[in-house]
Amino acid sequence: MRLKKYILFSLILMGLVGGLIYTQTEQTYTLEVLGIPVTLPIAVWVILPMFLMFVASFFHMAYYSFINFMRLKRYKKDYDTLIASFVNALYREPKALQYKSKEAKNLGTVSDASYLIPQHFKIDTKDERLRKVIDTLKDINNGMYVELEGVQLSPKNPILLRNIENRMKEEPTYSGVVLKNCKEYPKELCKKALRIFMDFSDIAKIKEYASLFDIETLIYLIQHVKEEKKSIEYQDILYIIQQAHMDLDGKDYIAIAREIKDVLAPDERLKLFELLKEEDEKSEAAYLYTLLDLEMIEKAREFLETTNEEELQEFKAYLELKECGKNYPLELFV
Template identity: 50%
Template sequence: MHLKRYTFFSIILIALIGILVYTQIDAKYTLDIFGIPVSLPVAVWIVLPMVLLYFASIFHMAYYSFKGYIKGKKYKKDYENIVKSLFNAILREPKLQSYKTQEFRNIGSITDRSNILLKEYNFDIKDDILRKAVQYVKDIERGEYIDIKDIKFSKDNPLYLKNLENRINEEMTYSGVILNKCNEFPEELCKKALNRFLDYGEITKIKDYSKIFDFENLYKLLEMAKDEERKLNLNTTDLIYIIQESKLKFTPKEYINLAKNIKDIFMPDERLKFFELLKNSDEKAEAGYIYTLLDLEMIEKAKDELENSEENEFLNFKAFLELKECGRNYPLDLFA
């Protein structure tokens, strides 16, 4: 019951009873209180307990109203904390929160330690904070870079790394920022940053990240070198340095692919010198060297190399030469 309404009806009830008693009993009654005689009309003695009961009930309601207010504040604060917990869980950055009530403490003990993976994003969310978290994830997953200042991400957070990848794709030069701090990020992100850096970086800077190179980046580098507008100015010394520093595990097949890719970049003598140097440090590079000899029609030198090889080595190239000697000319790449 509202306090004003309760007070209003209480006054009316007390007044009616007082008036009713006073009109029926017009007399006084004396009561000895702690040795002091107190004489009051009977009507006053009748309504006095009612007045005391009114004030006692007011105090009772005020006490429990205050308790309810305190509890309500606890629930409100805990609701805010559980929303924070869900916000963090959606962004896969769980953090422990403090709860005042047992009910929210039970829920928070789970959400504070959880990552929430959303299966869909187009659903109604009443809370603005949670709606923002879902929108963040939605935008990041579809490839947008989002400047999130609501939360501090850990370095291994998958959404954080995906967001950085999105930024690399949107801001080409940001790849250089990632590469300069590569020790702070997973190797896979650094390789993606290098892939983007190849679009604009100078070869002198690209060489600084040789250890990050994988085959995808290596072949993209060669494609950039073929682009005359790119003006990469790649030379064989640079390429050998990158290959050796990257410690890529080349197979004979990979060396042949390498030989194919450098045909449009280097002069014939540079190609030969390139593979001569490589095969001195890795015998598997012999495959690329023989391919280059055959591609340059240096048949006699290719024969010498094949004759010095093992019987079961380079059977494809040996077959190519045998057919060529029989007057059958097939494209070299059919055998490579």
């Protein structure tokens, strides 16, 4: 804009000077240039140096205007790159970006390797790109599912995982999609998806994801079956334990034995732990607990006779007290 004004006023000035001189004298002057005589009005000879100065200054100003334009363009591009870096940091997905200026690079190298975690979401920013990200994070933090269009987040990104959890709450059937892709997601998310999946699926469907179970999820399943009055068989529980390759200890087996009391029939409870004790000796205490809970005293005593003297001391003490007429609750001994 300034360059246009300079051109305009320069032309006006040359026109005024030339016009003023021409009104005073219309004489001509001849100047030999490279042996060629050039005859022009005196007014033209006066404004000719002005014109040459104008042309030289015009190119000088145009050159530096172009330099400033390129510099501003570079800063604008760096600004956009910094905004992209902040967006990545807010989404906790930082990545290295390229910067043109040293100043932007000094700032960008920090944000490219950092997370930005807002302490609150009442941030007054005028940049629409940052505003959109902050609003998205606010909604996700408030438990809403947000469609992340054009945003590429890694499967273990905490914001993505929170958004998936929100979606499963709004749309429980989406848990099935998560379970089918559990190799991509952390174990904790898959456990949450499995629990949600249990709420609307039968045991046959649930068993398809037996390999994802751990002791907490198995206990949750048994409790869920009891609360919802669904059906489950001992073969189902055995299958899940085997497919999940659970590393269970004695307390875990006892926990299972306690939970299945209101879910399985007595003979199924006994059958389950008869099979388990053949596979894992750590389940022997739970087998014995089941026998005593079912008042199968003789069978329990026979089993204890096959164990070493220092094993299962608590149950031996329970039977000795029972023989002496002392009827204490079995739960005190497990």
